[in-house]
Amino acid sequence: MTDRRTELAENLARVEERIASACAAAGRKREEVTLIVVTKTYPASDVRLLHGLGVRHVAENKDQEAAPKAAACSDLSLTWHFVGQLQTNKARSVAGYADVVQSVDRPKLVRALSAAAVRAERELGCLVQVALDAESGRQGDRGGVAPDGVEELAAAVDGAPGLRLDGLMAVAPLSGPYTGRQQAAFERLMEFSSRLHANHPAANMVSAGMSGDLEQAVAAGATHVRVGTAVLGVRPRLG
Numbered sequence: 001m002t003d004r005r006t007e008l009a010e011n012l013a014r015v016e017e018r019i020a021s022a023c024a025a026a027g028r029k030r031e032e033v034t035l036i037v038v039t040k041t042y043p044a045s046d047v048r049l050l051h052g053l054g055v056r057h058v059a060e061n062k063d064q065e066a067a068p069k070a071a072a073c074s075d076l077s078l079t080w081h082f083v084g085q086l087q088t089n090k091a092r093s094v095a096g097y098a099d100v101v102q103s104v105d106r107p108k109l110v111r112a113l114s115a116a117a118v119r120a121e122r123e124l125g126c127l128v129q130v131a132l133d134a135e136s137g138r139q140g141d142r143g144g145v146a147p148d149g150v151e152e153l154a155a156a157v158d159g160a161p162g163l164r165l166d167g168l169m170a171v172a173p174l175s176g177p178y179t180g181r182q183q184a185a186f187e188r189l190m191e192f193s194s195r196l197h198a199n200h201p202a203a204n205m206v207s208a209g210m211s212g213d214l215e216q217a218v219a220a221g222a223t224h225v226r227v228g229t230a231v232l233g234v235r236p237r238l239g
């Protein structure tokens with residue numbers, strides 16, 4: 001084993017233990033929660049090591065970094081999630097390698113992703129990103145649609161060729177009424193998810209929780225947690 005492989009294996013084991021305890025504490029089955037490892041700023045060689053350690057879901061937040069990394073790992077069976085704010089002019093590139101885009105937050109992006117998916121002859125899973133603290137008609141600081149825009153955007157995804165509505169994603173707000181109250185924020189997200197579910201029964205993914213708050217996300221009912229730092233280490237630069 002290389003040193004890096006050992007380090008990743010130990011970190012993964014710790015994260016796995018955290019997820020398992022959070023599931024146990026919440027009376028949930030471990031299989032209800034999928035770990036997505038956020039590999040942004042880390043090299044393709046780490047993705048390869050993670051795959052060897054059993055990881056099957058990875059996430060990236062910048063197309064210019066993700067596209068070459070996904071290409072370098074195209075021989076591995078991995079599900080690629082795109083979780084960053086996405087410009088429409090990057091939609092075509094992202095549709096070439098991403099399996100799920102978790103950061104769908106405006107109609108223009110739905111149209112661009114749909115056109116790109118059709119052109120690439122691929123089906124793209126989409127999560128509507130909810131900005132839990134954004135006011136009506138506004139975007140969140142870290143992307144996302146305001147809560148009252150969720151259903152309209154979900155309907156747009158549902159009706160768009162090449163796209164599949166999978167559910168909702170959120171990042172715990174850093175400011176506003178939910179500051180430091182991650183579990184309350186994620187519980188609010190679950191309410192939106194239940195509402196979405198009523199009209200779109202197949203849209204049952206809820207992506208919430210990162211290295212610092214995965215326990216709160218699992219307690220609230222998240223189906224997917226996105227963990228970067230706790231597996232790969234503190235990122236060398238902002239990403």
Ligand SMILES: *Cc1c(COP(=O)(O)O)cnc(C)c1O
Pocket residue numbers: 038040061083084171209210211212226227228229230239
């Ligand atoms: C970077 C990132 C994560 C992972 O954050 P960590 O704190 O490093 O676990 C999760 N979700 C999104 C959208 C991210 O950009």
